[in-house]
Amino acid sequence: MSAHAVVGVVGCGRIGAMYAEHLEALGHRRLVFVDADRDRAEKLAWQTTSGSVAGSVGELVSGGCDAALVTAATTSHPELVGALIEAGVPTLCEKPLAIDLRQTETLGRLAEARGVPLWVGFQRHFDPGFADLRARTTSGELGRLQSLRLVSHDVSPPPIARLRESGSIFTDLMLHDFDMVRWLTGRGIVQVVADGAALSCPELTDIGDFDTVTAMIRLDDGTQAVLAAGRWQPVRYDVRAEVLGERGHVAAGPARAAEPGSGGAALPRFRGYWDRFATAYREQVRAFLASAAGGAGDPAAGGWRDSYEALRCALAAERSARSGAVPVEP
Numbered sequence: 300m301s302a303h304a305v306v307g308v309v310g311c312g313r314i315g316a317m318y319a320e321h322l323e324a325l326g327h328r329r330l331v332f333v334d335a336d337r338d339r340a341e342k343l344a345w346q347t348t349s350g351s352v353a354g355s356v357g358e359l360v361s362g363g364c365d366a367a368l369v370t371a372a373t374t375s376h377p378e379l380v381g382a383l384i385e386a387g388v389p390t391l392c393e394k395p396l397a398i399d400l401r402q403t404e405t406l407g408r409l410a411e412a413r414g415v416p417l418w419v420g421f422q423r424h425f426d427p428g429f430a431d432l433r434a435r436t437t438s439g440e441l442g443r444l445q446s447l448r449l450v451s452h453d454v455s456p457p458p459i460a461r462l463r464e465s466g467s468i469f470t471d472l473m474l475h476d477f478d479m480v481r482w483l484t485g486r487g488i489v490q491v492v493a494d495g496a497a498l499s500c501p502e503l504t505d506i507g508d509f510d511t512v513t514a515m516i517r518l519d520d521g522t523q524a525v526l527a528a529g530r531w532q533p534v535r536y537d538v539r540a541e542v543l544g545e546r547g548h549v550a551a552g553p554a555r556a557a558e559p560g561s562g563g564a565a566l567p568r569f570r571g572y573w574d575r576f577a578t579a580y581r582e583q584v585r586a587f588l589a590s591a592a593g594g595a596g597d598p599a600a601g602g603w604r605d606s607y608e609a610l611r612c613a614l615a616a617e618r619s620a621r622s623g624a625v626p627v628e629p
């Protein structure tokens with residue numbers, strides 16, 4: 300896609316600003332920003348080299364748009380993505396595509412019927428460490444897989460107002476992990492057992508959510524996975540994956556503690572997804588724009604079916620966590 304192409308950024312919060320930075324670094328300088336808060340869109344446009352503002356997705360489309368990134372609130376994704384797909388605009392939507400399975404499938408089928416590229420922002424597919432891990436597991440190098448362990452911890456929780464719109468921790472934060480289990484192994488998930496608690500943010504109980512969760516998963520070939528996620532990890536943003544096979548054990552992500560005195564060189568104290576996965580986001584945007592310009596689709600791309608399957612697992616985990624744990628008999 301040429302530097303003169305028009306790329307819309309729909310949603311101008313932290314993620315939208317991050318994507319704008321990557322787009323500019325890649326040489327795409329005709330950016331048009333859309334946000335329900337016009338002042339926020341204008342501020343981001345002012346911060347870019349040659350950004351402008353549109354009052355709505357309709358105005359963005361009518362002015363000519365070659366591709367769009369949807370980074371607005373989760374609850375607005377179906378309406379915004381639907382309008383862009385109807386207009387024939389290649390779209391990259393931050394995950395999840397929707398927090399409803401039927402809406403997710405409807406948007407995916409619409410994109411397929413119109414022949415419009417629709418990507419979902421599972422940026423970990425483009426992370427060098429995770430991509431190498433997948434290559435080694437799917438190549439058979441490890442032999443028969445036995446178990447996976449995935450960890451995802453934020454440094455601190457987002458504002459409660461945002462969490463009210465993003466679904467539970469399972470459909471928001473942990474959605475990446477359900478996706479990664481499938482992506483790393485090439486297998487389907489057939490069983491989920493989960494539990495959760497609100498330990499650091501007791502106010503989450505008011506919205507029926509958790510800040511600390513675990514899930515145990517069985518894949519369709521019997522392989523097992525254990526997932527742990529949390530909203531509060533003050534040492535660093537921490538995302539890791541380990542795979543154990545009959546011929547070896549491989550991992551992606553930092554493996555040693557970052558605290559002083561822990562031994563060895565201190566690991567980077569990532570502040571959040573934007574710096575931990577900076578390379579992944581940049582490569583995802585590069586590949587998406589190439590696809591939007593008519594290039595071949597990238598095999599690492601996350602599509603609507605990935606969002607659907609990850610959401611299906613997340614909703615099952617949510618139901619499990621809320622149904623109550625089985626007490627251990629004395």
